[in-house]
Amino acid sequence: MSSSFLRVENLGISLSGASIIQGMSFNIKPNALTTFLGPSGSGKTTVLRAIAGLNQNVSGQIFLEGREIQTLPANQRDIGMVFQSYALFPNMTVFDNIAYGLRVKKKSNKEIEQKVAVMLETVGLADKKMAYPDNLSGGQQQRVAIARSMILHPKLLLLDEPLSALDAKIRIELRNQIRRYQQEFGITMLFVTHDQAEAMAISDDIIVMDQGKVQQQGSPMEIYAKPKNNFIAKFIGNHNLLTGSEIKQLGFKTIMDQTVQAQDSYIIRPELFEQRPSSNGSFMEISGKLSQRSVLGDRLQYVFDTAKHIPLKIEFLNQTLPLELNRPLKLYLNESAIQKVGD
Numbered sequence: 001m002s003s004s005f006l007r008v009e010n011l012g013i014s015l016s017g018a019s020i021i022q023g024m025s026f027n028i029k030p031n032a033l034t035t036f037l038g039p040s041g042s043g044k045t046t047v048l049r050a051i052a053g054l055n056q057n058v059s060g061q062i063f064l065e066g067r068e069i070q071t072l073p074a075n076q077r078d079i080g081m082v083f084q085s086y087a088l089f090p091n092m093t094v095f096d097n098i099a100y101g102l103r104v105k106k107k108s109n110k111e112i113e114q115k116v117a118v119m120l121e122t123v124g125l126a127d128k129k130m131a132y133p134d135n136l137s138g139g140q141q142q143r144v145a146i147a148r149s150m151i152l153h154p155k156l157l158l159l160d161e162p163l164s165a166l167d168a169k170i171r172i173e174l175r176n177q178i179r180r181y182q183q184e185f186g187i188t189m190l191f192v193t194h195d196q197a198e199a200m201a202i203s204d205d206i207i208v209m210d211q212g213k214v215q216q217q218g219s220p221m222e223i224y225a226k227p228k229n230n231f232i233a234k235f236i237g238n239h240n241l242l243t244g245s246e247i248k249q250l251g252f253k254t255i256m257d258q259t260v261q262a263q264d265s266y267i268i269r270p271e272l273f274e275q276r277p278s279s280n281g282s283f284m285e286i287s288g289k290l291s292q293r294s295v296l297g298d299r300l301q302y303v304f305d306t307a308k309h310i311p312l313k314i315e316f317l318n319q320t321l322p323l324e325l326n327r328p329l330k331l332y333l334n335e336s337a338i339q340k341v342g343d
C-alpha cells in the first residue's frame with residue numbers, strides 16, 4: 001500500500017481522437033500543495049480534468065486515499081475545482097455563490113449561515129457578502145471561487161491556473177493567501193501553472209510536465225538545484241546551461257572527482273559566482289568583463305563576457321555595490337557550484 005494521497009497509474013487520455021497523454025504515473029502527498037508546472041500545451045489541464053472526472057476517454061487508474069475513483073462520475077469524487085475564469089453565478093450575491101454547494105447538499109440555513117460567515121472571514125470578503133460578482137475585482141472574484149470550493153471540504157482541491165487573469169501584484173498576494181488556506185485547513189491541493197516562479201514560491205512538491213509526460217517530480221529546491229534533464233534546466237530559473245566542453249574551457253577538468261565529459265550538460269547557478277574565493281576547495285578564477293546589468297528586485301543580474309567567449313549570467317544581492325561594466329574583472333567559481341544535469 002502506498003501512503004500517497006492521490007495515485008495516478010498509467011494514465012492515458014485522448015481528445016477528439018488524438019492521444020494527448022500516454023502512460024503517465026505520479027503520486028501526490030496528503031495535506032501538501034503540489035504544482036503541475038509545464039509550458040502551454042504540455043497537458044496540465046487535460047490531466048487535471050481527468051482527475052476531476054471531466055474527461056471522457058481516459059484509461060489507467062486513479063486512486064484517492066486508496067479508493068479507485070476512475071469509474072465514478074465527477075460529482076461523486078469529492079474533488080473541488082477552481083478554474084482560471086472564476087465561473088461565478090452572475091445573478092447571485094457573494095454569499096449565495098459561496099453557499100451554493102451547501103444548498104445543493106440540502107444543509108440547514110443555520111449551518112449555511114455559520115459556514116459561509118467563516119469562509120467570508122477567511123478570504124477577507126465579509127464586507128462584500130451582498131455584492132454581485134460584476135462589482136468585484138478579479139482578485140475578489142477568484143477569492144469567492146476559492147471559498148465556494150473550500151466550503152465543501154473536498155478531499156482534494158484542483159486549481160487550474162487560478163491566478164493567470166490577475167495582474168502581478170494581486171497574483172502574488174493571492175498565491176500567498178492560497179498557500180495560507182492550504183496550510184490552515186490542511187487541504188490537499190493540486191495547482192496548475194506555467195509560471196515557474198509561482199510554482200517555486202508556493203509548492204511543497206512540483207511535477208514538471210512536458211509533452212504529456214512527467215519530466216521530474218520533487219521539492220522546489222530539488223528541481224531548481226538538480227534538474228534531471230536539459231528541458232528542466234532551461235525551463236526552471238535562469239541557470240547557465242553549458243556543455244562539458246565549455247566547462248573544460250572555463251578550466252574545470254573534473255567536477256567532484258568526476259571527469260568532465262564534453263557531451264554532458266552542466267548548470268551553473270548565477271548566484272554562485274564569487275568576487276573573492278570565500279572558502280577552501282577547488283576555485284577557478286575566470287576573467288572577463290560585465291556587459292549588461294539588470295535589477296531583479298533584491299538582486300542585480302549581469303552578463304559576464306568571459307575571456308573564453310562564453311557569456312555567463314551572474315547575480316549578486318543588491319546590498320553588494322553595483323559592479324562596473326566593461327572593465328576587466330576576475331570572478332571565482334567553486335566546483336561545487338557546478339551541477340551535472342541528470343545527476
Ligand SMILES: Nc1ncnc2c1ncn2[C@@H]1O[C@H](COP(=O)(O)OP(=O)(O)OP(=O)(O)O)[C@@H](O)[C@H]1O
Binds near residue numbers: 047
Ligand atoms: N478538445 C481537444 N481536442 C483535441 N486536442 C485538445 C483538446 N483540448 C486540448 N487539446 C490538446 O491537448 C494538449 C494539451 O492541452 P492542455 O490544455 O492540457 O495543456 P496545458 O498544459 O494545460 O496548456 P495551457 O497552459 O496552455 O492551458 C494540447 O496540445 C492541446 O492542443
